[in-house]
Amino acid sequence: MAGLYLHVPFCARKCAYCDFASRPLADFPSLGTTVARFFQALEKELAALPPDFAPDTLYIGGGTPTALDAAQLGALLALVRRRVYCNGVREWTVEANPGTLDAAKAAALRRAGVNRVSLGVQSLDNAALARLGRLHTAAEARAGFDLLRAAGFDNISLDLMYALPGETTAQVLADLRGLLAWQPEHLSTYALALEPGTPLAAQHARGEFAEVPDEEQAEQYFAIRRELLAAGYEHYELSNFAQPGRVCRHNLNYWRGGDYHACGPAAHAHSGGQRTANVEKLEDYCRRSERGESPCAFEETLAPEAKARETLIIGLRLLKGVDLAAFQRQTGLDALALGGAALEQLVAQGLLAVDHERLRLTARALFISDRVFAELV
Ligand code: SF4
Known part of the structure; x- marks a missing residue:
């Protein structure tokens, strides 16, 4: 298995809790020119991938790829198809956010060969969505989901956040049951994390809300797990649940310590025992490309034991755990x-x-x- 990740660093606007490498569209007064420069740099980076590289899985994330307009999104998908051997791709995921999707974009994704969409719903409580700085309401999230279904997507993952300020387990379960009524193939669930430097962390520091205590977070996590197991979903990774046969193959390869390439600003790759990371800022990424320089800002070759340790810890994220014989074959270590x-x-x-x-x-x-992982490092 080999995967390819592409990072799109734009969002319609920045959510209050987010420290991912993405910037709101409003930050770019000449957006058309910025997007064109980004695409040129991305195309160059894709063209520089090993000539025999043929990914099994493709994942376009961000940021919000669907924050691009329909023409830009179509151009992005076309350049991927031009530069990547797509015939062998079994799973092609694109991340999308409600409020940035329309029928034209959903159709463009489908036409290009995308067969899985990860939709960032996060909550069905409009007050919570507003506090998180999300772009959309619960009704708009549902409309986004319906657009994807209407475009023919039969493999949709939804993101759900829990441990939101003031949220009780009953409210988390109400959100979850609301999402289950949509019958998504996959769900990813994350506790809200207060990342330094974000508006939400600043609100917390000013005493505007209290974090949900750890014991309650654990209670919410296990309540979500029970509910999803009862609904027939497999809990296959710490934060991920899937209907039978609908696990995310791209991420599964990552958790199994497989190779993946990655392109775009802030993209991290791992291939042949070497880890690399690109420059974070979009401007630096484009400038380096225009000067004929590599976008890579960090490169590390792990010693076999360190690599094995990392493979062990990442593999333990899977509920099935680590196959000891396969681990020995893969790393040479017990x-x-x-x-x-x-x-x-x-x-x-x-x-x-x-x-x-x-x-x-x-x-x-x-x-x-x-x-547990800290003990094994
Ligand atoms: S949509 Fe996602 S990547 Fe964009 S700001 Fe919100 S959380 Fe961050």
């Missing part, structure tokens, strides 16, 4: 020996378990996985 005394202790504490030749987190450890 996972249990690599984890050593720390791993033995985590097993004794009931946070890790070894069964059926796999090492996995126990249900108890799912919400405190960061603590």
Whole structure:
């Protein structure tokens, strides 16, 4: 498996909690020129991929790719098809946000061969959406979902945030049940994180709201898990649930320690044991490309043991855990020996378990996985 990630650094506007590498369209007075420069740089970077590279999965994220207008989005999809061998692509995901989708964009995605859309709904509570600085209401989110279905998408993932300011478990479940009524193929759920430098973190620092306490966050996480398991979804990764056969293949490759290339500003790649990251700022990315320079700002080749450790920790994000024999084949190392005394202790504490030749987190450890991973670093 090999994947390709493309980063589109534009959003219609910036959400109050977001520290991702994206900027609102209003930041670019000559947007048409900026987008054209970005596309030229992206096309150059795609053209420089290894000549034999043929991805199994494609993922265009951001940012909000659908913040581009229909003509720009069509041009982006055309340039991807021009520069990437798409015939072998089994899964092509594009991220979209309600309020930035229309029938023309949904049709353009479908025509180009996109077969999966990840829609950022986040909540069905209009007051919560407004507080998060989201562009859309719950009704507009539903309208976006319906547009995608009408365009022929039969593989749609929805994002749901929990632990929102003042939110109770009953409210989280009401949101979740609302989304389940839409019958999405996949759901990703994330607790709100207060990222330094964001407007929401500043509001919190001013005492305008309190964070949902950890115990309640855990309660919400497990309530979501129970509800989705009961509805027939597989809990396959810490934050991800899928109907049978609808796991995200692109991310699965990442969690299995597979290779992936990545293009665009702030894009991170991992291939052949080497990790790379591009410059973050769109201006720097375009300027470097125009000067004939590489957009890569960081490069690291991990030593085999460090790489194996990383593969182990990322693999433990999967609920099925790490296949010990496959791990040995992939890394040349024994996972249990690599984890050593720390791993033995985590097993004794009931946070890790070894069964059926796999090492996995126990249900108890799912919400405190960061603590477990910290022990294994
Ligand atoms: S739409 Fe997504 S990437 Fe854009 S600002 Fe909001 S959270 Fe960030």
